[in-house]
Amino acid sequence: MLNSRQKRELLRQMYTIRAFEEKAEQLYTLGKIHGTMHLSIGMEASAVGAIAALRPDDLILSTHRGHGHCIAKGADLKLMMAEFMGKETGYCRGRGGSMHIADVEGGNLGANGVVGGGIPIAVGVGLSLKMQKRDQIILCFFGDGAANLGPFHEALNMAAIWKLPVVYVCENNQYAMSFSVKKAFAIERISDRAAAYGMPGVTVDGNDLMAVYQAVSQAVKRARAGEGPTLIENVTYRWRGHSKSDANRYRTREEIEAWKQKCPIKRFRTQLIEEGVLTEEEADQIEQEAYATIDAAVAFAEASPEPTLETIEEGVYV
Amino acid sequence: MRELSYAEAIREALRQEMQRDERVFIIGEDVGVYGGAFGVTLGLVEEFGEERVIDTPISELGIAGAITGAALTGMRPVGEIMFMDFITLASEQLVNQAAKIRFMFGGKAKVPFVLRTPAGSGTGAAAQHSQSLENWFVHIPGLKVVMPSTPYDVKGLLLASIRDDNPIIFIEHKLLYKVKGAVPEEPYTIPLGTAEVKREGRDLTIVATSIMVKRSLEAAEQLAHEDIEVEVVDPRTLKPLDEETIIRSVMKTGRVLIVHEACKTGGYGGELAAIIAGSEAFDYLDAPIVRLAGRDIPIPYNRDLEYHAVPQVENIVEAARQLARGEV
Ligand SMILES: Cc1ncc(C[n+]2csc(CCOP(=O)(O)OP(=O)(O)O)c2C)c(N)n1
Ligand SMILES: [Mg+2]
Numbered sequence: 001m002l003n004s005r006q007k008r009e010l011l012r013q014m015y016t017i018r019a020f021e022e023k024a025e026q027l028y029t030l031g032k033i034h035g036t037m038h039l040s041i042g043m044e045a046s047a048v049g050a051i052a053a054l055r056p057d058d059l060i061l062s063t064h065r066g067h068g069h070c071i072a073k074g075a076d077l078k079l080m081m082a083e084f085m086g087k088e089t090g091y092c093r094g095r096g097g098s099m100h101i102a103d104v105e106g107g108n109l110g111a112n113g114v115v116g117g118g119i120p121i122a123v124g125v126g127l128s129l130k131m132q133k134r135d136q137i138i139l140c141f142f143g144d145g146a147a148n149l150g151p152f153h154e155a156l157n158m159a160a161i162w163k164l165p166v167v168y169v170c171e172n173n174q175y176a177m178s179f180s181v182k183k184a185f186a187i188e189r190i191s192d193r194a195a196a197y198g199m200p201g202v203t204v205d206g207n208d209l210m211a212v213y214q215a216v217s218q219a220v221k222r223a224r225a226g227e228g229p230t231l232i233e234n235v236t237y238r239w240r241g242h243s244k245s246d247a248n249r250y251r252t253r254e255e256i257e258a259w260k261q262k263c264p265i266k267r268f269r270t271q272l273i274e275e276g277v278l279t280e281e282e283a284d285q286i287e288q289e290a291y292a293t294i295d296a297a298v299a300f301a302e303a304s305p306e307p308t309l310e311t312i313e314e315g316v317y318v
Numbered sequence: 319m320r321e322l323s324y325a326e327a328i329r330e331a332l333r334q335e336m337q338r339d340e341r342v343f344i345i346g347e348d349v350g351v352y353g354g355a356f357g358v359t360l361g362l363v364e365e366f367g368e369e370r371v372i373d374t375p376i377s378e379l380g381i382a383g384a385i386t387g388a389a390l391t392g393m394r395p396v397g398e399i400m401f402m403d404f405i406t407l408a409s410e411q412l413v414n415q416a417a418k419i420r421f422m423f424g425g426k427a428k429v430p431f432v433l434r435t436p437a438g439s440g441t442g443a444a445a446q447h448s449q450s451l452e453n454w455f456v457h458i459p460g461l462k463v464v465m466p467s468t469p470y471d472v473k474g475l476l477l478a479s480i481r482d483d484n485p486i487i488f489i490e491h492k493l494l495y496k497v498k499g500a501v502p503e504e505p506y507t508i509p510l511g512t513a514e515v516k517r518e519g520r521d522l523t524i525v526a527t528s529i530m531v532k533r534s535l536e537a538a539e540q541l542a543h544e545d546i547e548v549e550v551v552d553p554r555t556l557k558p559l560d561e562e563t564i565i566r567s568v569m570k571t572g573r574v575l576i577v578h579e580a581c582k583t584g585g586y587g588g589e590l591a592a593i594i595a596g597s598e599a600f601d602y603l604d605a606p607i608v609r610l611a612g613r614d615i616p617i618p619y620n621r622d623l624e625y626h627a628v629p630q631v632e633n634i635v636e637a638a639r640q641l642a643r644g645e646v
Contacts, residue, residue, distance in 0.1 A: 035443050095620065100445065100446070113446030114407075176375070250352060307623055316615050
């Protein structure tokens with residue numbers, strides 16, 4: 001069970017993710033960040049609740065919508081923001097950007113530009129952890145859309161037959177770009193697929209941080225005990241467009257508004273206040289502090305140097 | 319003549335061919351209401367319905383299989399892979415199945431599909447959304463590879479490709495989608511395997527593909543002020559290749575610079591160089607054949623590094639100038 005201090009910390013993480021992404025969006029609009037960007041605003045409980053169930057030395061694999069995963073795993077916001085601005089001081093020396101951010105030392109084995117790209121890698125990581133008798137586990141995030149790629153099926157089967165220490169977390173945010181899960185699946189729950197591989201499958205309210213935390217904790221326990229993988233489906237919703245090129249033609253304003261009423265941050269905050277974990281004022285303070293840390297990260301990133309042209313061919317090989 | 323963007327020209331070709339031939343349909347990720355990641359198919363689902371403009375799950379191998387199977391049994395599908403990088407996921411059905419079916423079956427079947435996909439860097443999307451993988455497919459007997467560089471060409475080549483009875487990898491460029499040019503309203507075809515001299519010149523030949531044709535033409539414009547007259551040849555289809563037009567141009571100028579965006583090592587430029595060196599143009603060469611291509615690195619995210627990862631106009635100017643002045 002989580003104590004009060006831990007719960008306050010999780011609220012802080014959710015606010016930090018929200019603040020980071022709002023700022024990143026703003027900087028993108030100003031042209032200070034280029035390329036593309038996939039925001040997870042509205043999905044914070046999925047990232048924070050899942051990672052809260054891990055030990056600090058456990059590993060994660062993330063997705064193109066991975067800012068939340070990265071922050072919840074303990075990334076340094078300065079190095080993250082510097083990466084977004086393509087600076088030499090960034091996590092990937094400005095080579096990766098938002099969609100490829102990795103914090104290998106911190107146990108984040110990388111976001112991924114290829115949908116589902118991390119799902120088979122998780123098999124290899126799980127296998128390696130098992131072979132080396134390390135008692136860490138790997139938690140692999142992916143979207144609803146990723147569950148329809150062939151590699152998903154190959155990987156989950158392999159993880160299951162070898163009882164690998166993997167937790168698969170599907171962030172079902174109702175859409176893969178414009179394609180709704182209602183059209184993309186002939187089944188009700190993505191977690192039903194777990195049965196086909198012989199592993200437990202659980203669907204949870206992905207906007208309920210405690211529900212996510214509890215489901216993932218169970219799966220982590222199982223994985224660490226050598227009992228094999230679990231497939232967890234966090235049902236949630238992305239508030240923003242798919243990326244910066246999305247005109248939202250495939251969904252209604254009403255639908256988006258209805259989901260905004262289910263804000264995972266507000267929900268957890270209210271819960272904590274009701275439980276007496278903190279007061280309104282303390283919650284406000286946590287929120288304000290989160291926004292302030294982002295400003296410091298932006299200042300660091302803006303003051304950082306660009307990579308130099310002489311280094312352009314570095315780093316392809318060891 | 320009326321002007322259309324490259325993207326509009328593709329859309330017009332798709333619309334006209336779907337009106338003309340009921341067997342033609344579109345299939346890919348987010349090709350319906352979303353209109354594709356670059357808006358190329360916008361409006362087509364409204365006109366032709368969800369039965370002929372089919373949104374798929376994120377299943378690239380499935381898309382490749384669907385067009386292969388449908389083509390094998392009487393349809394003429396036009397598939398779309400959202401970014402060329404993800405064609406790697408589709409490659410089994412393309413390389414082992416679609417490309418080989420006709421030959422393996424002793425000529426008793428055909429697989430007439432087009433698989434459209436955008437390649438290229440310059441959008442800040444980094445290493446997994448920026449590749450130019452054309453040569454992977456040039457290497458496979460049974461596939462044709464088309465790489466148009468202008469709105470006019472893209473319409474005529476797409477119509478010719480849809481009417482062709484072979485599986486075709488049709489490679490577009492993201493940075494070309496908004497480029498405008500004259501495009502006739504009526505349907506027309508450009509035969510596959512016909513190169514075009516995009517600009518005439520006496521001093522050297524540039525053979526360039528896709529967006530590098532545009533950059534080479536800009537470079538040629540600048541070099542004209544230095545009294546260097548560059549001839550720019552666009553193969554337009556990499557396979558089949560119109561060797562004759564290229565060889566004739568090299569025999570005329572005696573110098574050749576090959577420019578493409580894909581990484582240099584293993585790129586199409588090596589093939590072109592070998593073809594030229596092995597042809598009657600060899601005796602006419604006054605200088606070594608020069609290749610200017612993408613660096614052998616994944617495309618970096620940083621704006622400046624990304625810019626310098628592939629040939630730009632100034633690099634082409636520089637390379638062409640050296641070659642023309644006999645400094646190579
Ligand atoms: C293999 C592959 N196909 C297509 C894409 C283009 N693309 C990027 S994100 C995306 C939708 C992903 O949906 P989902 O897995 O549900 O994640 P979400 O974006 O909803 O978080 C698509 C189609 C890609 N990056 N990789
Ligand atoms: Mg999704």
